[in-house]
Amino acid sequence: MHDLWIVAGTLVVSWTGDRALKWWLRRDQVAQLHAAHALLARHGLDAHRYVPGLGVRDPAMHGALDRVASSGMLIIDREGRLVGGLMPKLVKGPHLRLVVDNTQ
Structure with a gap:
């Protein structure tokens, strides 16, 4: 013991x-x-953070985009546009609160 x-x-x-x-x-x-x-x-x-899988619904494609982007590469489509998007920054400040009317 x-x-x-x-x-x-x-x-x-x-x-x-x-x-x-x-x-x-x-x-x-x-x-x-x-x-x-x-x-x-x-x-x-x-x-800003680059999120390649933003708006992609296919899980396999989302995973592949994340894996390739995690190696430091940007992903571009056939038209030369960046795939995915930039993650918006959070604004520090007062937060909204949910107010519920319980009088009914």
Whole structure:
């Protein structure tokens, strides 16, 4: 029974250490990303997410578009237009609330 507690404790400590390390590394990446966005904004540029499968209903085609786009490629149709679209940015501000009339 004592060995089981040692194994369980080791797993908990290892898991906690792994999570802390991932958080620390992710924190640096987020700070670098914010700095890059600020530099783009100073130069009058704005970054948007490209979503290749936007509006595609076929699951196989949607998956293929996502796989190809995740390699860093843009997908263009026969007419030379970009397939998919840009994801709109969320505007920070007051949120709408659903108001329900319960008097009836």
